[in-house]
Amino acid sequence: MKDSTRKLWERQDAHDGDRARLFHAVAAHVDATTVLYPGSWVDIAASIAWPDVTYVDTDGNAERFFADSAGVDELLVEAGAANRRWRFVPSDYTQPLPLGDGEVDLLLSCYAGFVSEHCTEHLRIGGWLLATASHGDAAMASIDPRYRLVGVVVRNGDRYRVQDEDLERYTVPKTPVVVTKDLLHERGRGVGWTRPAAAYLFQRVG
Template identity: 50%
Template sequence: MKDKTKTLWEKQDQHKGDRWRLFQAVNAALPARHVLYAGSYVDVAPSFVYDDVTYADMDKRAAAFFADNEGVRQIICDHGGNVGGRFVFAHGDYRSLDLEPESFDLLISLYAGFISEPCGHFLRIGGHLLVNSSHGDAALAALDPRFKLKAVVTSANGRYRVTDQNLDGYMVPKKEQTITRESLMKSARGIAYTKSPFAYMFERVL
């Protein structure tokens, strides 16, 4: 493993095992085979859980990280991932990915901007979008007729839980406001909701 690969991963994984626990919880609740992580940077944690992950990011550091194939595979192996699993990195803007439509079971959008809209067509019908409220992408997904809220991911004491109970109590703004695609794109900020889970799980229905 190259020193730079190790350094980048250690910084990414500064809260040891946090993302590993996240994806374990998500997969236990809603299993997936083919995963797309747009705006991944160097977060290779999905490969600790899933056997087939496509990562995409335009950051040059991410490109250098994934170019160290043996080093990345060692990180995956060290965390219990399938040593024979498949991971692919696409270096570029996730808004122009050359991928097969409806070919993924899970689309991940965490802290990387508006991913649900340009990448949503890569999800199969019945597939799921894991998205947090950062940059407003969860709110954007809630407006998108292709998606329906399926569950939320809560976090407490470093443990994650996926639940589909009382979903009507989520995504309720703290203050009365009109939320539109245009307002979200302009502000590029999340909406302040009365309840704030770590992330949301939407199912692609259209």
């Protein structure tokens, strides 16, 4: 393994497996095998939780990281995730990707902008979108008729769990505002919600 590969992963994993714990909580709640992770940078935590992940990013460090495929595999073995299938696509996710329609079970949108606007076609009907709120994609999915909120990920210390009750409480804006695509694009981020969650789990229904 190249030293730079390990250093990049240590930089990404600065919170000692926190993203992996989040993904494991979601993996225990959904029936997913194939995952698409646009804007991933070098976050291979998805491969710790799921067996088949496609990573997408334009960052040069990410491209160099994934080019060391033996090093990435070694990191996954160290994390207890041997024999994972993964690939890296050095691309802007807003442009066409080399995937078919409905090809993946789970779409990850973690601090990478409005992933759902551009990549939903690759998610099968009945599949899931896991989105964070800070860059606006959870809010975008909440007004997208193709999606239905089916769970929120709540955190207690360093533990995560998916909650699927009283979900309406988690999409109430702190201040009166009509959430629209134009508003979200203008802000470039989400809206403040009275009861925030660590992440939001949607199911594709259309």
